[in-house]
Amino acid sequence: xxxxxxxxxxxxxxxxxxxxxxxxxxxxxxxxxxxxxxxxxxxxxxxxxxxxxxxxxxxxxxxxxxxxxxxxxxxxxxxxxxxxxxxxxxxxxxxxxxxxxxxxxxxxxxxxxxxxxxxxxxxxxxxxxxxxxxxxxxxxxxxxxxxxxxxxxxxxxxxxxxxxxxxxxxxxxxxxxxxxxxxxxxxxxxxxxxxxxxxxxxxxxxxxxxxxxxxxxxxxxxxxxxxxxxxxxxxxxxxxxxxxxxxxxxxxxxxxxxxxxxxxxxxxxxxxxxxxxxxxxxxxxxxxxxxxxxxxxxxxxxxxxxxxxxxxxxxxxxxxxxxxxxxxxxxxxxxxxxxxxxxxxxxxxxxxxxxxxxxxxxxxxxxxxxxxxxxxxxxxxxxxxxxxxxxxxxxxxxxxxxxxxxxxxxxxxxxxxxxxxxxxxxxxxxxxxxxxxxxxxxxxxxxxxxxxxxxxxxxxxxxxxxxxxxxxxxxxxxxxxxxxxxxxxxxxxxxxxxxxxxxxxxxxxxxxxxxxxxxxxxxxxxxxxxxxxxxxxxxxxxxxxxxxxxxxxxxxxxxxxxxxxxxxxxxxxxxxx
Ligand SMILES: CC(C)(COP(=O)(O)OP(=O)(O)OC[C@H]1O[C@@H](n2cnc3c(N)ncnc32)[C@H](O)[C@@H]1OP(=O)(O)O)[C@@H](O)C(=O)NCCC(=O)NCCSC(=O)C(=O)O
Numbered sequence: 001x002x003x004x005x006x007x008x009x010x011x012x013x014x015x016x017x018x019x020x021x022x023x024x025x026x027x028x029x030x031x032x033x034x035x036x037x038x039x040x041x042x043x044x045x046x047x048x049x050x051x052x053x054x055x056x057x058x059x060x061x062x063x064x065x066x067x068x069x070x071x072x073x074x075x076x077x078x079x080x081x082x083x084x085x086x087x088x089x090x091x092x093x094x095x096x097x098x099x100x101x102x103x104x105x106x107x108x109x110x111x112x113x114x115x116x117x118x119x120x121x122x123x124x125x126x127x128x129x130x131x132x133x134x135x136x137x138x139x140x141x142x143x144x145x146x147x148x149x150x151x152x153x154x155x156x157x158x159x160x161x162x163x164x165x166x167x168x169x170x171x172x173x174x175x176x177x178x179x180x181x182x183x184x185x186x187x188x189x190x191x192x193x194x195x196x197x198x199x200x201x202x203x204x205x206x207x208x209x210x211x212x213x214x215x216x217x218x219x220x221x222x223x224x225x226x227x228x229x230x231x232x233x234x235x236x237x238x239x240x241x242x243x244x245x246x247x248x249x250x251x252x253x254x255x256x257x258x259x260x261x262x263x264x265x266x267x268x269x270x271x272x273x274x275x276x277x278x279x280x281x282x283x284x285x286x287x288x289x290x291x292x293x294x295x296x297x298x299x300x301x302x303x304x305x306x307x308x309x310x311x312x313x314x315x316x317x318x319x320x321x322x323x324x325x326x327x328x329x330x331x332x333x334x335x336x337x338x339x340x341x342x343x344x345x346x347x348x349x350x351x352x353x354x355x356x357x358x359x360x361x362x363x364x365x366x367x368x369x370x371x372x373x374x375x376x377x378x379x380x381x382x383x384x385x386x387x388x389x390x391x392x393x394x395x396x397x398x399x400x401x402x403x404x405x406x407x408x409x410x411x412x413x414x415x416x417x418x419x420x421x422x423x424x425x426x427x428x429x430x431x432x433x434x435x436x437x438x439x440x441x442x443x444x445x446x447x448x449x450x451x452x453x454x455x456x457x458x459x460x461x462x463x464x465x466x467x468x469x470x471x472x473x474x475x476x477x478x479x480x481x482x483x484x485x486x487x488x489x490x491x492x493x494x495x496x497x498x499x500x501x502x503x504x505x506x507x508x509x510x511x512x513x514x515x516x517x518x519x520x521x522x523x524x525x526x527x528x529x530x531x532x533x534x535x536x537x538x539x540x541x542x543x544x545x546x547x548x549x550x551x552x553x554x555x556x557x558x559x560x561x562x563x564x565x566x567x568x569x570x571x572x573x574x575x576x577x
Contacts, residue, residue, distance in 0.1 A: 016187035020150040020180040021047050023190050024112075025054045027157035028083065030196050035059065035074065035447065037067040037440075038085035039094075042128065043114040043178035048085065059447065059475065061440070062467045064091050068098020068111065069440030069465070072171070073427055075108035076234055077448050079201070081164035081172070086113045088178075089129035093136075098440070100140040102171035105430040106231060108164035109171045111137070114178055118148065134175045142170030150183035151193045158195035165201040168316040169234070204315055206332030211340045214285070214311045214328040219349070221283035221309075223356045224250045225270065227295070230257035230430075231288020231314065237335035238423045241287070244338050249351030251360050253277055255289050256428055260420030272416070273363035279304030280359070285311040288334050291323040292431065298324040313337045375417065380529035381554045384409055387484060388417040390534045391456060395420065398452065398541050402427060402445040406438045407458020409558040410484040414456050436464030439481075443468060446477040452541055455481045459507060460489040466516065472546045473520035480540035480547045482533070483513045492555030509555070517548030528552045 018026075024047060028036070035057040040048050052058040061067040064086045071082030082102075086095040092113040102109035115134075116127035124130070138144045143163035147156035156174060164172045185193075218224055226248070232241055242262055245252050251270040254261060262269065270277040278295075279302070291298035291310070298310060311328040312320055320329040330337050351357070375389030391414070395403060399421035405414050405428045420426045427441045439462075442455040462483050472479050486492045487509050494503035514524030525536040527549050540547035 017184050018187045018190035019182060019184045020153060020176075021050050021182075022054075023150055023153040023193070024157070024176070024181075025051050025056065026190070027154050027194055028056060029054070030194050031157065031161055033080060033083055033161075036083050036085050037061065037070040037074070037444065039064045039067055039087070039091060041087035041091060043181065044085055044087055044112075044176075047114075047181060057447070059443065059471070061443075061471055063465070064094035065097050065436060066440035066443075066465045066468050066471075068095040068109070069101065069437045070444035071111075072098055072102035072105070072107040072109045073437070073441040074444040074448050075102065075164065075169065076105070076230075076427075077424060077445065079108070079165065079169075079234070079236060081108040081110045081161055082444065083110050083112060086111065087129070088113060088115045088133065089131040092131070092133050096137065096140060097434075097436075099137065099171040099173060101430065101432060101434055101437075103141050104432055106169050106234070107171070108169035110160045110164055110174055111141075111171065112174045112176060114181075115146075115175050116177065117179055118177055134173070137173035137175070140171070141173050142168075144173040144175070146175035146177070147180060148177065150180060150185055151189065153180070154194035158197050161197045162200050167201075167204070168314075168319075169201075201333075203336050204332045206313075206330045206337045206340055208340070208344075210328070210330045210332075211337070211344050214313070214330050215341060215344055217283055217309055217311050217328045218248070218250070218285055222353055223280055223282040224248075224285065224352050225277050225281035225283070226250050226252040226285045226287060227255065227289045228252055228258040228261050228287050229255045229289025231290075232334050233258045233261050233288070233424050235288065235334035235338075236423075237338055240335060240338045240342060244341050244345075247342065247345060247349060249349075249357070250285070251277060251352075251357060255294065256415050257424075257426055257430070258289070259415075259426045261423045263421045264419035265421070267361070268357075270360050270364065272367045273360050275302070276363045277360060278302050280306075280356075281308065282306060283309045283311065285313070287313045287338070290314075290319060290431075294431070371417070378530050379554070381552045382528070382530060382533070383554055383557045384413045384484065385417065386530045387482075387533055387551050387553065388414055390530050390537065391454065391482065392418045393534075394454060394537050394541060395425075398454075399425070401425070401452045401454050401541065402442075402449060404428070404438055404442045404445060404453060404455040405457075406435055406461040407456075407484060408460070408490055408560075409486075410456060410458035410461070418456075435461040438462055439465035439468035439472065442479045442481070443471060443475070443477060446479050447475075452478040452544060453480070454537070454541070455479060457481060457483050458489075459483050459485045459487070459511070459513070462513065466513075469517050469522065469546070469548060470520045473517070473522045477546060478544035480537060480549065481517070482537065482549045482551050484553050485511060485513060485550050486553040486558055487511070487555040490560050491558045512550055514548050514550040517546065520546075522546035522548060525549045526552065 074082030
């Protein structure tokens with residue numbers, strides 16, 4: 001039903017009216033978008049209020065960037081565009097980082113920002129928060145639109161929704177100048193102007209020839225490997241993917257956010273033998289994984305000496321040959337491609353040679369065994385492994401829980417240590433390795449899935465979105481934040497030898513982040529040993545109450561982010577010395 005604004009009052013001409021505010025709300029509802037992540041302010045405060053009154057869930061954040069990260073990850077989790085609503089210029093700019101992040105990570109998201117009046121902006125006459133937001137957004141997103149007339153709101157949203165989710169998903173900007181909200185029209189005309197987007201992300205069926213070519217290459221391999229990326233997790237084709245991997249018998253390596261698509265404990269999982277499989281494999285099938293820096297661009301030392309053949313499955317044809325030659329490109333949506341693989345494989349598929357799979361299992365077992373004792377230490381203050389050993393068991397016990405993870409050491413080590421068992425349960429920093437996604441993603445994950453969230457945060461990473469603990473308390477969300485507090489970035493022990501200022505990478509020593517949560521009525525715990533950490537996290541998972549645990553980590557634990565390709569600043573410094 002149309003959400004009527006008012007009735008005209010002229011005697012004898014009584015007519016139902018609507019306006020821009022109501023049409024925006026109706027357009028969202030008509031397309032099944034029931035949540036808005038926003039920060040209120042001019043000119044969208046009333047839009048948020050009215051949307052809430054009309055039954056949309058409007059979640060107000062403390063900073064637009066966090067609302068944006070929430071919207072992006074909501075899109076990833078649901079395959080519907082996550083909507084972030086901001087005020088003009090500064091609010092828009094705050095949301096823009098998250099929009100660019102969504103685009104880079106292929107999350108469907110729409111950033112809707114109020115803006116100032118075109119007539120004034122274009123003549124640069126100094127309107128309130130004047131800025132040509134459309135022009136600024138364009139290079140940072142997949143599509144950008146501006147709606148100038150209320151009768152075009154329906155089309156504007158239809159275009160934004162379709163652009164966000166179809167093909168390779170991404171971020172879309174929708175500019176709504178303030179004047180638009182007050183434009184009035186008949187409710188009947190308004191109703192007719194709305195558009196329900198039919199089949200927003202049509203299946204893209206791969207060509208049978210490309211499917212055959214890919215399977216022929218894979219079948220011929222003595223040392224094949226499947227790499228699953230977060231595109232595969234996004235596809236929600238979990239059963240098809242599992243069937244394909246198991247039927248093929250090929251070892252698989254999950255990228256960070258694809259962990260859990262098949263359990264990390266699956267006998268074919270090669271996560272704990274990463275270097276070995278990258279180096280030794282001979283044919284590599286990439287499913288929803290890009291050959292970017294996270295895979296060393298498909299070449300160089302990490303990939304070993306022997307020549308490799310790559311097969312790639314992606315919805316975006318231009319992804320092929322982006323870094324190395326792809327001998328068997330398969331363009332299509334991942335669900336359709338993998339289902340075509342399953343059909344075309346037939347009954348006569350033979351598993352890869354046991355020599356290959358056994359070599360991987362023994363490397364994996366060796367690495368797991370090497371790590372096991374480290375995870376059981378009960379040192380106080382904790383080291384990373386002692387603390388992560390506890391969290392590994394928590395996720396094992398609560399496999400439905402969503403793990404949000406950011407930091408430097410906290411991210412790198414948690415990725416390896418914490419096994420995931422279900423798809424789309426690990427959310428992290430994504431393609432850019434960005435810090436600041438933590439609380440936004442945790443909030444959206446709790447709201448969109450209804451499952452408890454464990455956010456494992458470096459103390460520095462947490463700082464980028466820390467104020468949202470108030471949001472967590474306000475909405476009483478089942479989020480347990482564990483801060484790995486080692487007093488600084490990488491470590492808390494750096495010293496500035498030049499003057500009295502603290503070193504650039506250190507924070508206040510002995511800070512008590514748990515007090516922040518208590519300030520807003522949540523539960524704060526200071527944990528100085530793995531035993532204390534275990535008690536506190538288990539309690540939080542059981543109670544579902546907003547909780548923040550300050551996990552005291554040895555300030556000397558941790559190292560510079562040295563595992564990012566050749567980008568090790570420490571080694572550059574050392575070379576210069
Ligand atoms: C590019 C990468 C995928 C490559 O990581 P690698 O370190 O090479 O691999 P992994 O982490 O997957 O694994 C490391 C090693 O652990 C092994 N491994 C993995 N899982 C296990 C388990 N369960 N048990 C035992 N051993 C394991 C794995 O086989 C590797 O050993 P071997 O097989 O023996 O090699 C990763 O570095 C990554 O995702 N980086 C993103 C980092 C990021 O975004 N940082 C944010 C920047 S921080 C920041 O802002 C800043 O610092 O600045």
